[in-house]
Amino acid sequence: MYENIKLVAMDLDGTLTQHKTPLEEKHRERLEALGKKYKLLMVGAGQVMRIFNQLEGFPIDIIGNYGMQYGEYKDGKMRIVRDDIVDCDREKTTEIINKMREKYGFTEYRGECVEFHPSGCVTFPILGTKALQEDKLAFDPDRQKRRKIYPEVVEAFLDYFVFVGGSSSFDMAPRPYNKYYALDRYCKEHGFSHEEVVYIGDDYGMGGNDESVYSSDFNYITIDNYTQFCEKTECLLK
Numbered sequence: 001m002y003e004n005i006k007l008v009a010m011d012l013d014g015t016l017t018q019h020k021t022p023l024e025e026k027h028r029e030r031l032e033a034l035g036k037k038y039k040l041l042m043v044g045a046g047q048v049m050r051i052f053n054q055l056e057g058f059p060i061d062i063i064g065n066y067g068m069q070y071g072e073y074k075d076g077k078m079r080i081v082r083d084d085i086v087d088c089d090r091e092k093t094t095e096i097i098n099k100m101r102e103k104y105g106f107t108e109y110r111g112e113c114v115e116f117h118p119s120g121c122v123t124f125p126i127l128g129t130k131a132l133q134e135d136k137l138a139f140d141p142d143r144q145k146r147r148k149i150y151p152e153v154v155e156a157f158l159d160y161f162v163f164v165g166g167s168s169s170f171d172m173a174p175r176p177y178n179k180y181y182a183l184d185r186y187c188k189e190h191g192f193s194h195e196e197v198v199y200i201g202d203d204y205g206m207g208g209n210d211e212s213v214y215s216s217d218f219n220y221i222t223i224d225n226y227t228q229f230c231e232k233t234e235c236l237l238k
Helices: 025-035 048-054 090-104 133-139 144-156 179-190 226-237
Strands: 007-010 039-043 061-064 069-074 077-083 122-125 160-165 169-174 197-201 219-222
Touching (some): 007 179, 025 039, 048 069, 061 179, 090 122, 144 160, 144 169, 179 197, 219 226
Parallel strands (some): 007 197, 197 219
Antiparallel strands (some): 069 077, 122 169
16 A cells, blocks of 8 residues: 555654653654655644754654744754744734634633734634643543534634644644645655655544645545554554
8 A cells, every 4th residue: 555655744742752742762763764764754733943852853854833834854953944924913813712702701711812923823722821731631632622613713714724722722824834735835845746645643633733634635644642653654664
C-alpha cells in the first residue's frame, strides 16, 4: 500500500508526543528510522519554534500555524522561511464571541474572553485565557459540548477555519490556512504528488485540526493515542 511513498508528514501533540511534552526516546528512534527511508515533515497548529523546541531540536522541516509559517532545518539550525500574518478585526471578533457566551451561558471566565495571536489566528477560550488546568480538563473531555455548537461557531466565523481545540477552546485560522492547504502547498513547492505522501494524525474527527487532511485524497494513518506511534508506523518500514 505504501510502496510509492516518499514523504511522511505528521501532527505532533497526541500523535507523536503527549500534549506539550518532549519527544520520548523510542519515538525519536522511530523518526530516525523513518528519516532514513523518507523525507519527514511536521505539520502543526502551533508556531514553528514552539514545535522545534518541543522536539528538542530534532532535524525536521516544520509547517506551523496551519501553513502560515514554514521552517527548514539546515546546518543544525531551524530557519524560518515563511511567516504570513493576516489582519484580524478584533472588535468584531470580540463582539461575536461575547454574544455566543451570553447565548450558551459561558459568561464566567478567568483572564481574557478571547486570545488574539500575532499571526492572525484566534482562540475562543470558553473558560478564559487564565483558566485553571484542572477546570479545562474537566470541562469537555469528550468534546461533545463543543461539537454540539460547532456548526454555529463555524457559521459565525466564515472567514476562518474553526477547530475544536485543546480541552476547552475553539481555535480559528484565517482562510485559506488549514493543514490540507499547508500540505498541498508544500507538495506543490517541493515536487511531491499526493499519492507520494502519507499523513499521520490523531485529530481527525469533526472539528479536528487534522480532519481536512483525513477527508482528502492524501494517504492517512490514524492514531488515537500517541503511544501507538511505533505500532502504527511499522508498516512504513517493511
